[in-house]
Amino acid sequence: MIDQTLILLLAIPLVALVAIIAGGPARNIALMASVGNFGIALVTSIVWTQVAAPEQLGAFELIVLAKPQITLALGLPDAMAVIMMLLTTLVPIAAVLAGKCPEGRERLWFSSVLLISLGALGAFLSTDLFFFYAFHELALIPTFLMIGMLGKGDRKAAAWKITIYLAFGSIVLLAGLLWLVAATESPSLLFKDILAGQVDSGDQIGIAALLLVGFGVLVSLFPFHSWAAPAYASAPTPVAMLHAGVLKKFGLYGLLRLFPLVPEGMQHWLVALVVLLLGNILWVGMVTINQKRLDSMLANSSVMHMGYVFLAIAALIAAGSTDANNIALPAAVVLMFGHGVSIALLFALSDRIESKTGSLRMEELGGLAKSAPGLAFLFGLAGMASIGLPGLANFAGEAAVFLSGFKNWDAGQPLGAVQIATIIAIFGVVISAIYMLRAVRNIFHAAPVKLTESAEDLNMSEKIPALILAAALLVVGLYPNILFNLFNPTAEAVEPEVSLVEAP
């Protein structure tokens, strides 16, 4: 395989962006770029499983600053990066096709979609802390602007809230990252140099707190979640799909990536994290049940489901290393993938429901399945995936998360914080089932009402984006090992690094 090919994944959207700004046919260019990117990502992932030194595959390095060393470095060090790359190239295809761009704003609309996916992809591919952070921020700007300019409802308030919250989170995160780098005395900002360092246990507690709050705000960890629901409910569909589906995973990815450096510090905050993640599952779950509009229900549900990923992270923290609990990390990543795809699909379909019927208030709708069976089927599928029905991607992730919670627990031992949280979290599935099934019943079943009687079903061009995402849910759901197997070869490769971290 040719070296440095990963830069293509960033170059293609960038070229497309320039072409759109220069006045090319925006939608087609954006579509071509995202399909091309997904193709490259797919081929790369397949090759990645085959080659001897996968972490070298396509790796790109360009030193932009000599001292302190800052490198534009891209690479696929482990399965987590590969899976995030697949997610980040898959969702934009659907995002380009979804939603309805207002007349005359095509350039803004599609260049924002490209810019958000470019930023997200850059963040997940970066193997240098500087660009890891920078690319994520790059993706946030078009997100803010799009919500503020083209959002619906109380767009200005929602956009301002997400701007301030995420800027605050980013700043806290930056403080934590700087402290981390200073504490490891790393010669450069490359992950491999930073991860080779060690952090004093005194520093670990402070760093872990900053990382948890910083990343936590970005992932809408309770109680820093209140920006998320209004922003997603108000955002233009592709933006909601990309942020909730892809960009938000940045925080989880960062926690999983940097956790090996601060295991003790994280353990210090374990109980607090467990309480907060239960806040996500139970508190936000209850809030979700109470939503009257489909878009705010979906937005809240996406916040709630972050709790499960945090549960896997908590299990990992309790175990202390990826060796001691080898399913927590894969579980988290697979659930991130499943959630990313399913929430993107749900947002895309919810937008279709609105455009067909003119309303998203669940009490005003009903019987849509009669007039739009295709839409009903796809929404049902995505809804079932989101609540964790077996056979769909989220189930694989959620089941593994619950397993990871009890990984090192033997019968007869007292229950730890993580085990108790896991037991409580399982009831969260019931909460999900309540709101999702009720939504499906209210919108698609019951007697047709005036709004839904004459609604048209999805036409072919509207079906395609949904089908792509649904196919991904099914493939991973029916054969989860397609993702889980990616972790096996790297588990061995990671081992020496981990032992380095633990050495005195």
Place this chain on the structure above:
Amino acid sequence: MHLPLHYLEVIVVALGLIVLLAEAFFPREKKAILGWFAVAGLVATFVLLIFANRDISGPELDRFYATDDQAIFFKGFALIITALMLLMAIDYRKVLTRFTEDPSSEDGTGEFYALPLFACAGMMWMASAKDLVMAFVALELTTITFYVLVAYMRRNVGSLEAGVKYLILGALSTGFLVYGIAWIYGITGTMSLEAINLVLSPEALSTNNIAQNTTALLFGIALIVVALAFKVGAVPMHLWIPDVYQGAPTPTTTFLSVGSKAAGFIVAMRILEPFLTHEITRDKTIFILTILAAATILVGSLAAIAQTNLKRLLAYSSVANAGFILLAVAAWKGSSETDLSSFQVVGFYLATYLIMTVAALFALQSISQSTGSESIASLRGLAQTHPSLAWTLTIIFSALAGLPLTVGFVGKFFVFRAAVYSDLWLAVGCGFVGAAAGFYFYFKVIREMFWSPSEHGPEIYLSSTAKAVIYPAAILIIFLGLYPQPILALLGK
């Protein structure tokens, strides 16, 4: 071509005198030509600077005139900001004439092109000053010129008020500076910073009696720090900034906020370097600077939140940025092979600040000339009425807020990094509060441009000079944000 470095200041002063003399004989309607002439002269001087000969013959000059990389960098800096200021002034002459002698002609604008040249010469001398007297004289040349530039629109109450405020506080700070210099001279017995460096070294301390007089020495340092705080716009001498920035002609505001600040910092670093290097005064000096930096960041950023006038907002942002630069000085680090020195961090930060601030103020000047208002609300709906300017301003304000992939972030990153490595946690904490507040008030501007509908005010007109400055600045912001090496290379070790 290989002119000795110290001729350059003479050339700039001569240029100023020529402009001043020619002004008297120039037709009243065509004074702008003088501005263009001055810009051309500065560009030529800049070219001479690149090829200048740094080897200075004669120990006399060498005793008070530095020719190191920092000196060259800040001389170039002074030339560039003066040229940009003059470009703005040429654009601004219609407003200027309105408040001078004869509004129907450009009669009163001629000196406005000559005065910045003298200030520029002062700044260039400041860049090279390694003697307290030299630093003082150069600083006063700049400051006295600024008194006139600030109050230039003498039929405008705001400009006059700004002039008075600047004059009073400026005179006060001059007093502090002289007094501080006197104390330091009294203790060390020398005006030369190199000699002070020697006198404070551990070997010398064992033979002289300075170690018994540290209180007096620290008193002198404190006085000088306070005086320099006025120049750079830091707490506790920041009170003049908002009113003066708002009242002064916009080109003067730009010149003050970038040129005067940069010159202030180079002098501050040169004067403080011996005291920050040696054990005897280091900890206490760092302590003073850290407290000032933390207070300056907090005052600047938190006060900026409430502003509705864009020029005033940029004034408070200038205070906050002074705080960040002070933080880099407090996290003092001499030149080293493996890491950035404080000179480099400060130089880099100022260079980024120049690009961002000049572009922002130039845009503000054009907008306020078109709409007659300097409020943030005058940007409302700019994304629809003038999308290219709106996007450019988005880049500029994102950079000011310190968003990654722009120069603004790289500058802040260096500062925070230096402060974290020096364990200045209090100031780092305040710095992050300031940066978070910065997001709020800079994005407030972006919000107005994009989220609010246009009010169909007068169309915004950008002169070709404005375009030639603002658009390339935005490109530079991104380019240097991705590849900051060129500026650092200029700063040497």
